[in-house]
Amino acid sequence: MRTLLNVIWLIFAGLWLAIGYVVAGIVCCILIITIPFGIASFRIAAYALWPFGRSVVRDPSSGALTAVGNVIWLIFAGVWLAIGHVVTSVPLFLSIIGIPLGWANLKMIPISLLPLGARIVDSDDAWPVPG
Template identity: 70%
Template structure:
């Protein structure tokens, strides 16, 4: 079932959202100072392509720098990416088969707003140590 949902997701929302994250990642990698934001953006782009069967958890070693970086990310790119999630979730809710994908889209909003200090793990092992 996850594979079917992921394939439908990829066609209707995943490819467009991943493209947005990839563009944000390239823009962030242009400057040396914002490379960590670019890496986080590419990590989320991979997650957005195939979200079912994975989840986001807080990293235990995230500190003050992650929090400060999240504030910068929120102001520069996070709000725009979250708006993209909302704009793609609304049409997905209009069909019965799109409801799980709309819910998944809304679950991606917190990580799009504050990606630093988060880790993407399999839903089979969400608390497994890395």
């Protein structure tokens, strides 16, 4: 079922989302000082291509620079990306068939808001490791 949903997602939404994130990543990498944001954009692009069966987990060892970077990202890009994900999920929810795709779109909001210090893992590996 995951594969079928991923293929449908790729055709109707994922490819365009991924292209947008890749373009943003290239621009961030060209600007040198924003390379960490570019790497985060590439990571989100890979997640946007194939979201079903994957989850976002926070890295507890990320430090203060990650927090500062996330605040900068939130102000300049994160809020707008989150609004875009919400707006594009509405038509998906209105079509009964698109409800799982709408959920996948909403599932991307946390990483589009605060991408630094987050890892994308298989859903089977998403449980936190003790200690």
